[in-house]
Amino acid sequence: MSDKKPGDDDVQQLLRDLQLGNLQYREFTAPTAAKLRLAGGKPQEPAVTLPADPAVVPAKPAPDARLAAGVPPLSAAAPTPALPPAAAPRNAATRATALDTTSPSVTTAVHESPLNFTFERLRRQVIPARAAVPQLNLQLPPRQRVILQPRLARLRQRALAEVFAALAQTPADKRQSS
Amino acid sequence: MRRLSLIVVVLLLLVPAYALITAPATLLWQTYTAVGMVIAANVLRRLRDYRWALAMMGLSVIASTRYLYWRLTETLPLGPEFNLWDQFLAAGLIGAELYAYVILILGFIQTIWPLHRKPVPLPPDPSQWPTVDVFIPTYNEPLKVVRPTVLAALALDWPRDKLNIYVLDDGRRDEFRQFCETVGVTHLIRGDNKHAKAGNINAALKKTRGEFVAIFDCDHIPVRSFLQMTMGTMIVDPKVSLVQTPHHFFSPDPFEKNLSTFRKVPNEGELFYGLIQDGDDFWDASFFCGSCAVLRRTALEEIGGIATETVTEDAHTSLRMHSRGWRSAYINIPQAAGLATESLSAHVGQRIRWARGMAQIMRVDNPFLMKGLKFGQRICYMNAMLHFFYGLPRLIFLTSPLAYLLLGADIIKAQGWMVLAYAAPHVILATITNSRLQGPFRHSFWAELYETVLATFIIVPTALAVVNPKLGKFNVTAKGGIVDRDYFDKDIAKPYYLLFSLNLVGMAVGFTRLLLNDPHPDTVALNIGWTLYNLMITGGALAVASEKRQVREAVRVRTKLEAAIRLSPDDGAWLTNTLDVSYNGVALTLPDGVAPQVGQRMQVLLTPSRSDTWIDIDVKRVGRGIVAGRIAEMTIAQESALVQALFGRADAWMQWRERQDLDRPLHALLAVARHGLRGSRNFFQWLGSSLLARARRPAGTNAA
Numbered sequence: 001m002s003d004k005k006p007g008d009d010d011v012q013q014l015l016r017d018l019q020l021g022n023l024q025y026r027e028f029t030a031p032t033a034a035k036l037r038l039a040g041g042k043p044q045e046p047a048v049t050l051p052a053d054p055a056v057v058p059a060k061p062a063p064d065a066r067l068a069a070g071v072p073p074l075s076a077a078a079p080t081p082a083l084p085p086a087a088a089p090r091n092a093a094t095r096a097t098a099l100d101t102t103s104p105s106v107t108t109a110v111h112e113s114p115l116n117f118t119f120e121r122l123r124r125q126v127i128p129a130r131a132a133v134p135q136l137n138l139q140l141p142p143r144q145r146v147i148l149q150p151r152l153a154r155l156r157q158r159a160l161a162e163v164f165a166a167l168a169q170t171p172a173d174k175r176q177s178s
Numbered sequence: 179m180r181r182l183s184l185i186v187v188v189l190l191l192l193v194p195a196y197a198l199i200t201a202p203a204t205l206l207w208q209t210y211t212a213v214g215m216v217i218a219a220n221v222l223r224r225l226r227d228y229r230w231a232l233a234m235m236g237l238s239v240i241a242s243t244r245y246l247y248w249r250l251t252e253t254l255p256l257g258p259e260f261n262l263w264d265q266f267l268a269a270g271l272i273g274a275e276l277y278a279y280v281i282l283i284l285g286f287i288q289t290i291w292p293l294h295r296k297p298v299p300l301p302p303d304p305s306q307w308p309t310v311d312v313f314i315p316t317y318n319e320p321l322k323v324v325r326p327t328v329l330a331a332l333a334l335d336w337p338r339d340k341l342n343i344y345v346l347d348d349g350r351r352d353e354f355r356q357f358c359e360t361v362g363v364t365h366l367i368r369g370d371n372k373h374a375k376a377g378n379i380n381a382a383l384k385k386t387r388g389e390f391v392a393i394f395d396c397d398h399i400p401v402r403s404f405l406q407m408t409m410g411t412m413i414v415d416p417k418v419s420l421v422q423t424p425h426h427f428f429s430p431d432p433f434e435k436n437l438s439t440f441r442k443v444p445n446e447g448e449l450f451y452g453l454i455q456d457g458d459d460f461w462d463a464s465f466f467c468g469s470c471a472v473l474r475r476t477a478l479e480e481i482g483g484i485a486t487e488t489v490t491e492d493a494h495t496s497l498r499m500h501s502r503g504w505r506s507a508y509i510n511i512p513q514a515a516g517l518a519t520e521s522l523s524a525h526v527g528q529r530i531r532w533a534r535g536m537a538q539i540m541r542v543d544n545p546f547l548m549k550g551l552k553f554g555q556r557i558c559y560m561n562a563m564l565h566f567f568y569g570l571p572r573l574i575f576l577t578s579p580l581a582y583l584l585l586g587a588d589i590i591k592a593q594g595w596m597v598l599a600y601a602a603p604h605v606i607l608a609t610i611t612n613s614r615l616q617g618p619f620r621h622s623f624w625a626e627l628y629e630t631v632l633a634t635f636i637i638v639p640t641a642l643a644v645v646n647p648k649l650g651k652f653n654v655t656a657k658g659g660i661v662d663r664d665y666f667d668k669d670i671a672k673p674y675y676l677l678f679s680l681n682l683v684g685m686a687v688g689f690t691r692l693l694l695n696d697p698h699p700d701t702v703a704l705n706i707g708w709t710l711y712n713l714m715i716t717g718g719a720l721a722v723a724s725e726k727r728q729v730r731e732a733v734r735v736r737t738k739l740e741a742a743i744r745l746s747p748d749d750g751a752w753l754t755n756t757l758d759v760s761y762n763g764v765a766l767t768l769p770d771g772v773a774p775q776v777g778q779r780m781q782v783l784l785t786p787s788r789s790d791t792w793i794d795i796d797v798k799r800v801g802r803g804i805v806a807g808r809i810a811e812m813t814i815a816q817e818s819a820l821v822q823a824l825f826g827r828a829d830a831w832m833q834w835r836e837r838q839d840l841d842r843p844l845h846a847l848l849a850v851a852r853h854g855l856r857g858s859r860n861f862f863q864w865l866g867s868s869l870l871a872r873a874r875r876p877a878g879t880n881a882a
Contacts, residue, residue: 032789036783
């Protein structure tokens with residue numbers, strides 16, 4: 001996780017390719033590439049021509065095209081914007097629900113919530129650590145059981161009175177004796 | 179469960195933090211603590227994972243709290259040996275320090291996790307997209323400022339039958355009406371100018387019907403992708419009331435112009451639009467800034483339209499929408515650009531309005547008391563409002579060492595070295611942490627400069643607004659003007675040279691006391707260092723008041739666009755690229771084989787892959803591989819082509835932030851010091867020439 005800023009590169013890619021993931025950019029005014037006659041004499045089409053979305057046909061001529069054609073203005077001082085029936089305001093909630101087919105998260109953060117900076121995060125870090133436990137080959141000598149025979153034999157040879165006397169010692173006596 | 183575990187972790191951390199904050203220490207141990215904290219902060223600063231920035235915030239809060247705990251428990255001048263004067267001055271300083279502490283903590287909370295929201299896809303079928311009304315309110319701005327905005331709005335990529343553009347002209351001007359009729363947008367007027375911009379928008383809301391309203395100040399030119407970048411968020415979440423985008427400026431503000439820092443040092447507004455709004459967005463508290471935003475009509479109608487009670491109607495409107503449960507969003511991608519204020523006096527006037535407006539909101543609809551807000555929203559709004567009360571604390575910081583040096587007042591009951599050992603980690607850690615968090619958007623020590631320039635001017639308006647929120651009126655910020663010569667704005671600089679002179683005298687007295695074997699040389703030295711810092715900051719303010727000439731009416735934007743030139747419509751064309759472009763002129767790389775003459779008329783085609791509209795220019799300069807010319811009178815179609823190529827490209831402002839230098843605190847300190855020195859020199863030059871002129875003036879003139 002880094003605190004890199006919003007992914008301007010991503011947005012630039014979107015604008016360059018008109019598509020990024022599920023983001024689709026649409027142009028409603030088709031760019032009109034110039035047909036240049038270069039000074040060398042041969043005509044040249046510009047290298048880059050970005051076509052407008054064929055599915056999108058402007059309902060009215062583009063403003064600059066209309067202006068160039070000398071078409072009268074849309075409206076004057078009397079403010080009566082003509083909205084077609086399709087554009088009439090509807091209930092925002094129902095419309096948004098109907099349109100919500102992509103269902104992306106509204107609050108998508110580049111980095112995660114600080115509220116995750118708790119046990120859940122630690123747990124997730126621990127799981128992969130367990131899955132790939134490092135294998136250490138220490139090459140230790142074989143383990144052997146070691147029995148102190150002389151001490152065991154001596155203990156077995158004790159008289160019963162001696163055994164009881166040992167049991168009768170209090171913890172305080174033991175500490176003092178040691 | 180997650181919240182509970184977070185609370186438990188915080189409570190567990192509070193125990194050692196409390197011990198660290200309250201543990202008494204000798205000078206030696208406090209020095210060790212200070213050095214340890216500074217080293218730790220420097221180590222943490224180098225770790226790129228953002229979680230370490232959270233740890234830095236925690237460490238900075240501990241250092242600052244430890245300092246304030248010590249100040250409040252051990253250094254207040256209480257007792258019979260201190261007089262009332264000492265205690266009055268000490269109260270001022272501790273008040274200023276408490277204010278700075280509160281702002282620091284609120285700022286950390288506000289920007290703890292910048293959201294970096296991405297645009298949301300729109301429905302695949304454009305026929306399902308909603309209708310949008312674009313409002314461009316204007317009052318007294320000249321038509322030349324408004325024209326590009328209108329033409330760019332016409333080029334927005336949105337279905338034509340769902341986009342309506344309105345120029346809301348409170349000036350009721352005929353030339354505006356004619357222009358609107360020519361280009362095909364609606365010119366809306368009303369009978370009065372009640373409630374200024376807010377009233378203008380509210381009047382337009384009653385006459386229009388679009389489901390959403392996009393608002394642009396008349397000098398904010400949108401790029402063509404604005405609606406597609408913002409509207410997806412609106413459509414996918416019906417509770418989102420507004421989507422705000424940054425205010426980007428393609429011309430230098432007075433700081434950038436007069437200090438020559440344009441595009442090298444982040445300007446005053448970048449912290450807000452680069453970081454704070456993104457931080458607010460995490461808390462669902464990003465707010466409307468008056469322009470470059472889309473609002474949902476139903477949300478606006480629910481709160482009765484744009485708020486009219488205060489002069490910052492934008493923030494007030496979003497506060498009301500948040501209190502009704504509406505959400506907001508911030509998309510941190512520049513989708514419009516505008517002109518910054520040209521002169522310092524205009525800039526100060528604009529900031530006074532903001533400060534007064536925020537203080538008014540605090541009185542009218544206090545976010546801590548208002549119903550319906552969430553905790554994070556209360557914090558974010560409160561910080562936005564409290565921020566504008568920095569005037570008095572800043573003034574206190576700029577004069578506090580003088581209390582000791584000039585008046586002999588003991589305002590801190592402690593030895594100089596002890597003050598340094600406690601204050602240094604507090605100041606250094608706050609600086610390093612803010613540098614880590616704000617680096618790309620605000621360089622270290624520049625906040626002091628920005629605040630010092632405005633401090634004395636906002637004290638009275640904010641205080642008056644708190645006393646009576648109805649005082650004052652809306653003032654429109656002047657844009658698009660020129661500064662015809664270099665000059666020192668002595669009127670606006672009065673507070674700066676007063677503060678500068680006082681600190682200069684204080685420093686001189688301090689050195690004199692040192693030479694005369696003052697019994698407390700460490701305290702005197704500490705205060706001398708403080709005055710030196712104040713001299714640097716006030717010197718920087720004086721440098722900002724030295725207005726630089728700006729003769730071009732149209733700002734030149736350095737941009738490399740593909741272009742073609744030809745000497746006449748019948749000639750062949752040469753492909754080239756632009757070096758800079760403005761609304762009045764263009765400079766291009768001169769291709770080999772073409773030799774235009776000065777005074778000759780030629781034609782330029784900008785972005786030939788997207789446009790076939792040639793623009794006429796009169797050649798003004800040829801040489802060194804460059805041809806530059808003035809754009810001849812344009813038809814509307816030509817003007818539209820220029821606007822779309824220069825301002826309306828979707829990626830027009832994308833790279834601007836990346837070109838700025840990164841923050842390095844010591845370098846930033848040196849840069850501010852250099853500006854301080856230059857400002858001091860300008861001040862002394864102006865003072866010398868003024869005194870000389872007065873001395874040469876005949877005696878009778880003075881009497882008159």
